[in-house]
Amino acid sequence: MPYLVSFHLGWLVGSLLLGLAMGWISVVQRGNGTSKVTARWLAVLVAGLVAASLTHVVPGRFGYWLDLGLIMFACYLVGCTIGAWLRDRVVSRSARAA
Template sequence: MAYLVAFHWAWLAGAFVIGLAMGWVAVVHRAPGLSRLLTLLLSALAALLVAAAVACLVPGRAGYWLELLLLLFVPYLVGCAIGTWLRALVVMRSMRQRSAA
């Protein structure tokens, strides 16, 4: 895993930046949320993929891509969370300025 981080650091940074942008945009987009069943299924799929990567169940190139996928997913989610938080701060700040004026 350390090899993946050292070799793909630029891709990790790119995933973070894309997540930041998607988090910024996601606050504006008001789509209906996922159903509880779909959320549980996706969570179970993510847990299975992590378990397969940790147990080295997928050999060779496919295992490499699985680990890289999971590794890139983490900075993307962190970027999404930070982007959403920053957008919420900007919106709250502008609303406070409008109400004060």
Template sequence: MSFLLSFHWGWLVGSLLLGLAMGWISVVQRGSGTSKVLARWLAVLVAVLVAVSLARVIPGRFGYWLDLGLTMFGCYLVGCTIGACLRDWVVSRSAPAA
């Protein structure tokens, strides 16, 4: 893990910044989003991938790519959360008092 952080820090920061931008933009989404059933299936898929990564079931290059992809996905989600919270904070501060 420390190798991933030290060697791919630029990509990880890039995924964090991309998540920050998408979190900032996503507050004004007008679509219906994903259904609860699809969200549950995606959560199960991510949990299975994390379990496979932690158990080191996939060796070699593909296991390395899995670890890197999950780390980048985690950075992206953290960036999305921070961006959405910042956007909510900025919008709520600039709203006129009722």
């Protein structure tokens, strides 16, 4: 894992910055979103992929891609969260000033 992070640090930072940008420019939707059933299936899928990665069930190149994809997806989600939080702070601060 440390080798994966050190070798692909540029790509990981890029996915973090892309997530930051997407979190910043995304419009917050106050709609229905996904259903609870869909959210549970997605959570089970992600948990299964993480379990497959941790137990090294997928060997070779595809296992490497799985690990890299999961790390990049995690960096993207962290960036989205930070970007949305920063945008919320800026918008709420400007709404109080007006």
